Amino acid sequence: MGAQVSFDITSAVDLQEVDNAVNQARKEIAQRYDFKGSKSAIDFQRAENLIVLTTEDSFKMDAMWDILQTRMIRRGVPVKNLTLSDLEDIAGGMVKRSVTLQQGISSDAAKAIVKYLKEQSLKKVQASIQADQVRVSSPSKDELQQAIRVLKLHDFGVELQFGNYRE
DSSP states (O other), X not given: OOOOEEEEEEOOOOHHHHHHHHHHHHHHHHHOGGGTTOOOEEEEEGGGTEEEEEESSHHHHHHHHHHHHHHHHHXXXXXXXXXXXXXXXXXXXXXXXEEEEXXXXXXXXXXXXXXXXXXXXXXXXXXXXXXXXXXEEESOHHHHXXXXXXXXXXXXXXXXXXXXEEO
């Protein structure tokens, strides 16, 4: 039997690009007329993979979220990996919302990927979950390329990245 060829499916967010997007959003908010004199802030907590948005009302919160999302998209940050919390009322009539950055593939998404690959009946393609990534292997490079094409067409709730290709 021939040697196994494999690749890894991961899902990661470049924290430096997130930091750049947050800084750009802060600058835009500081310059916008509708935010003049408001107590609006975007706080990026890198160690916790968390962005905290605080402002005075839900209208400004929606505008801040739109600005942040636009900046993230322009910087190439996958917005599928952002999880938005519900709006919370905090002291002083302010509102707060947290945005969690998902690093890696959750176990539910990984199971869905493995199940989906099995359902596609690709010959000799095997998928295994390894921590926060999925390794796909097969003796055939063509089958692996077909697996990548099939996975790109399906939505698993996170941005998939294919790498660590090994022969």
